[in-house]
Structures are given as C-alpha cells and as structure tokens.
Amino acid sequence: DAGVIQSPRHEVTEMGQEVTLRCKPISGHNSLFWYRQTMMRGLELLIYFNNNVPIDDSGMPEDRFSAKMPNASFSTLKIQPSEPRDSAVYFCASSFKGGQGQFFGPGTRLTVL
Amino acid sequence: GQQLNQSPQSMFIQEGEDVSMNCTSSSIFNTWLWYKQDPGEGPVLLIALYKAGELTSNGRLTAQFGITRKDSFLNISASIPSDVGIYFCAGLYMDSNYQLIWGAGTKLIIKP
DSSP: OOOEEEEEEEEOOTTOOOOEEEEOOOOTTTEEEEEEETTTTEEEEEEETTEEOOOOOOOOOOEEEEEEEEETEEEEESSSSGGGGGGEEEEEEEEBBBBHHHHHHHHEEEEOO | OOOOOOOOOOEETTTTOOEEEEEOOOSEEEEEEEEEOOOSOOOOOEEOOOOOOOOEEEETTTEEEOOTOOOOOOOOOOOOOOGGGEEEEEEEETTTTOOOOEEOOEEEEEOO
16 A cells, blocks of 8 residues: 555745645545644644544634545645745544544645745 | 643664653543654654553564553664654543544654
8 A cells, every 4th residue: 555645745835825735545544634743833633534524623723724525535635825824744644443543644845935 | 631741852862772752641541652753754653552551562662551541651672773753652532533632752863
C-alpha cells in the first residue's frame, strides 16, 4: 500500500488566493482526519470524517476553511481566501477505526505571502 | 481540557545510549500511541497500546501502557543516528473514539 497520499507537497500562494489541498487515504480505512501543525500550536485537529461524513469540524478555524470527502478515496481541504496566518504544514491522516492507529501522509507545507 | 505532559522536551544523547521518555495525564486514556516525526515528513506510528499494563516492543523500541491508564513510556535501546527526530505520544481518552490528545513532543538529538 502506498500509504496516505497528499498533494501538493509544497504550496506558496499570495494572500487572498484560494488554496486546495488533496488527500487520498489508505484503502479500506473509513476514518479521515485533517490536521494543521505549527511550531506554536503543535498538531491541531481540524476536521474528522467517518465513512465520508464530517463528524467533528469544531477545529476548523474559520469559515474560510472547508473540507469535503466526496468518496472513500478522496478528500479536500480548501482555504478561501488564504491569509498569511494560515501558513503551516497540513496533514491528512486515516485510520481503520476512529482514533486508533492513525496513519499520516507526508503533509503539505503551505506558505501564504 | 484534556492535556498530555510529555517529557523530556529534548534529549542530547550519545550513540549507543538507551533513551526513555514518558507522557502523563490527569485523565484516563483507553489507547496510547507513540509516533516519530522526521523533518519534512508526517508522524509515523511506532507503537499502539490498547490495554492497561500492556508492554509492546517494535525492534529496539519498547512502550508500556501504564496500569493507572494515565501514563505511558517509550524506551529506545542502543540508540543509533537514525533515531534522531521528534517523538510524540498521543492518547485516546475515555469519552471519545477519535479525538487524539497529543503531547508536545520529545526532540532526540545525538551528540557527535
């Protein structure tokens, strides 16, 4: 198995632009998580999907952030409009069952100028 | 809210030394996970613990789920250069089936 796949690995954009991050979870996993990691705040859970349904989006910082999971093999995290304070590494993780044994992708390093 | 106290924050060791780090909480957890993160990569799951008192090994790594369900430790024996990185503990507490609580990480540095 290729593991969790994320794209792009790096994204540099200007303030105000729309950013879309993509994730392909491990096949057979029914839970998907989006995290954000910064030096100041560590790993923060943004949103959790179970069986493609958003269960908890309380970590999504603002309405500028949205996430979708149209099917079991694909999810997107969109930021519109982006701001410099959104600069961070965004990770997607998947697991077979909820919080147990989450497997992380390589992350997308986002820089908003 | 739920918190995990991970210590030490960083460790400077000589190659070949054994390493020990731990996480504690005032709350009860039903799962403990240990991850390692290399620069520019995502956290990699090292060991998962699901039962109080459980002791699990993965090569030179050994982790234990504390009997009180409020702590866990990770030991690395005979450290090698590739052990360098940041180690995170994460716990799944009793009232949730998905929300992991994360430690702040232990940065392992091997002295030249």
